[in-house]
Amino acid sequence: MALRNSLKIAATTAFAAGTLVLLSGCGGGDDSGQPSLPQLPAATGAALRSCSDLVTKLAFANTQIASAETVAAGTLTVAGQPIAEHCLVKGSMAQRTSAVDGKSYAIGFEIRLPDHWNGRFFYQANGGIDGSITTATGGVGGGGALNNALNMGFAVLSSDAGHTGSMGPFFGIDPQARLDYGYQAVAKLTPMAKSAIQTAYGKGPDRSYFGGCSNGGRHTMVAAARYADQYDGFLVGDPGFRLPLAAIANIAGAQKYAALATDPKDLSTGFTATERVLVSNAVLSKCDALDGAADGLIQDTAACQVAFNLARDVPTCTGARDGSCLTVEQKASIGQLFSGATTSTGTKFYSSFPFDAGLVPNGWAGWKFNNSLNLDSGAVGLIWQAPPEDPTTFNGPNFTLMGNIDTMLAKVNATNAVYTESAMSFMAPPHPTDLSVLKNRGAKMMIYHGTSDPIFSSNDTAAWYDALRGANDGDASNFARYYQVPGMNHCSGGPATDQFDMLTPLVAWVEKGQVPSDVIARARGAGNLGGANADLPVSWSASRTRPLCVYPKVARYNGTGDIESAASFSCR
Numbered sequence: 001m002a003l004r005n006s007l008k009i010a011a012t013t014a015f016a017a018g019t020l021v022l023l024s025g026c027g028g029g030d031d032s033g034q035p036s037l038p039q040l041p042a043a044t045g046a047a048l049r050s051c052s053d054l055v056t057k058l059a060f061a062n063t064q065i066a067s068a069e070t071v072a073a074g075t076l077t078v079a080g081q082p083i084a085e086h087c088l089v090k091g092s093m094a095q096r097t098s099a100v101d102g103k104s105y106a107i108g109f110e111i112r113l114p115d116h117w118n119g120r121f122f123y124q125a126n127g128g129i130d131g132s133i134t135t136a137t138g139g140v141g142g143g144g145a146l147n148n149a150l151n152m153g154f155a156v157l158s159s160d161a162g163h164t165g166s167m168g169p170f171f172g173i174d175p176q177a178r179l180d181y182g183y184q185a186v187a188k189l190t191p192m193a194k195s196a197i198q199t200a201y202g203k204g205p206d207r208s209y210f211g212g213c214s215n216g217g218r219h220t221m222v223a224a225a226r227y228a229d230q231y232d233g234f235l236v237g238d239p240g241f242r243l244p245l246a247a248i249a250n251i252a253g254a255q256k257y258a259a260l261a262t263d264p265k266d267l268s269t270g271f272t273a274t275e276r277v278l279v280s281n282a283v284l285s286k287c288d289a290l291d292g293a294a295d296g297l298i299q300d301t302a303a304c305q306v307a308f309n310l311a312r313d314v315p316t317c318t319g320a321r322d323g324s325c326l327t328v329e330q331k332a333s334i335g336q337l338f339s340g341a342t343t344s345t346g347t348k349f350y351s352s353f354p355f356d357a358g359l360v361p362n363g364w365a366g367w368k369f370n371n372s373l374n375l376d377s378g379a380v381g382l383i384w385q386a387p388p389e390d391p392t393t394f395n396g397p398n399f400t401l402m403g404n405i406d407t408m409l410a411k412v413n414a415t416n417a418v419y420t421e422s423a424m425s426f427m428a429p430p431h432p433t434d435l436s437v438l439k440n441r442g443a444k445m446m447i448y449h450g451t452s453d454p455i456f457s458s459n460d461t462a463a464w465y466d467a468l469r470g471a472n473d474g475d476a477s478n479f480a481r482y483y484q485v486p487g488m489n490h491c492s493g494g495p496a497t498d499q500f501d502m503l504t505p506l507v508a509w510v511e512k513g514q515v516p517s518d519v520i521a522r523a524r525g526a527g528n529l530g531g532a533n534a535d536l537p538v539s540w541s542a543s544r545t546r547p548l549c550v551y552p553k554v555a556r557y558n559g560t561g562d563i564e565s566a567a568s569f570s571c572r
């Protein structure tokens with residue numbers, strides 16, 4: 001009901017301002033014939049009034065400001081680029097002692113306020129299980145980005161989402177800390193940050209943006225569903241928007257790899273690096289050229305899933321495993337994991353994963369063989385289950401290897417007297433395909449996902465986006481656009497062009513009505529200022545570029561021109 005009211009207010013405001021314009025097409029036939037949506041006015045900048053006295057000037061309910069200090073130009077550098085002078089405000093909100101575990105909790109945050117502000121606010125949503133106030137620079141997408149929101153002049157907020165990292169997953173014993181991590185910290189921080197900006201510059205933000213990758217992508221999708229009245233642009237990266245299910249799927253995978261492992265202490269012996277190279281090469285041989293260029297990138301991901309067959313296209317071992325084949329058991333288990341983890345009765349509970357060229361990197365292996373034991377376990381067992389496992393005896397690897405998948409699934413959907421909201425309720429967007437508030441007030445969303453992400457499947461995001469299109473008369477491209485990043489692992493890395501800026505086109509879309517089309521992405525070869533990507537094949541140019549395409553378009557080689565250059569490819 002609150003959402004509907006805010007929708008009415010937002011729509012009324014937009015009409016009253018007389019700012020409706022038609023969206024213009026931009027090189028693609030999919031922009032035609034869509035109804036016009038409100039055009040939000042562009043932000044205008046302002047100068048920071050002062051910094052150190054913000055310690056006493058900033059006043060917001062239930063908030064303590066610990067410090068406000070000028071950070072001189074060049075003190076902070078990102079990708080070799082000096083960040084201009086700004087004010088760093090540190091503080092905390094909602095300090096309390098838990099009645100459940102007796103521990104102290106607060107929502108810690110920092111806000112970085114540029115001297116020369118562009119009139120915009122960026123909520124930097126962080127990854128993992130939160131708990132860390134990652135430097136508030138504001139990511140613009142992918143790995144090792146060359147620019148950042150702070151450098152562009154945004155005021156940027158970062159928070160720990162309500163618990164400290166030293167607690168690990170044990171903060172999940174406290175029910176309120178669960179809810180703050182899920183979505184409630186955002187609700188508390190947003191008006192506080194906007195109030196702080198108002199005090200610091202003499203006006204609040206004209207436009208507000210929200211972005212992050214991984215759990216940060218989840219935060220962004222949740223905010224798009226819950227708080228679309230408070231943000232104008234959403235930049236979603238590799239979202240774990242059904243995070244408990246993805247984590248349980250990864251645990252189910254660990255159980256299968258354990259059964260295949262030759263060394264029970266090392267799950268990677270169930271699917272070795274040599275065997276992953278074998279499968280990756282088999283996928284490439286079937287799929288690489290489908291986009292017109294045998295360049296180590298599988299850009300037509302969908303066609304590849306039809307063209308490649310694990311059982312058929314990888315040799316089956318007739319003797320011992322030697323890296324040149326997979327056993328019948330490996331093919332069955334690994335094939336089933338790619339097609340989607342299942343319950344004991346065979347019901348698929350999470351998405352399939354696409355076959356791609358990016359399953360060789362250590363980053364891929366780390367998620368499957370290590371994080372399944374040491375990260376997903378604590379998240380499922382302690383943060384999401386109702387009731388949680390006993391924290392005094394909890395052992396992550398044992399939970400993963402011995403736990404019952406069906407029981408985990410039941411408990412992340414369960415509530416009890418202490419944990420009154422289920423994990424699937426507090427972690428996931430309430431109605432993932434209902435973005436009507438966002439859409440109808442003129443806000444916009446851009447989403448990207450690496451097709452070799454080993455923990456959150458790009459197929460899950462594609463399925464959500466397809467459903468979003470279905471919920472909007474078959475076309476959501478006038479307010480939400482999805483981009484797949486071929487070969488990219490979880491938010492960065494993999495054999496991929498993973499360096500790109502999606503925030504700049506998002507702002508142009510929100511504030512000027514410039515509909516985004518291709519986004520140019522670059523490989524991070526040797527010498528790249530954003531940090532070299534160790535997963536790049538040696539045959540690639542260090543500065544290879546490719547267009548990232550508006551889904552479901554695919555970057556296809558034009559047939560002529562430099563194969564290292566985006567200019568030789570077209571999205572179609």
Ligand SMILES: [Ca+2]
Pocket residue numbers: 287288289290291292293294295296297298299
């Ligand atoms: Ca290719």
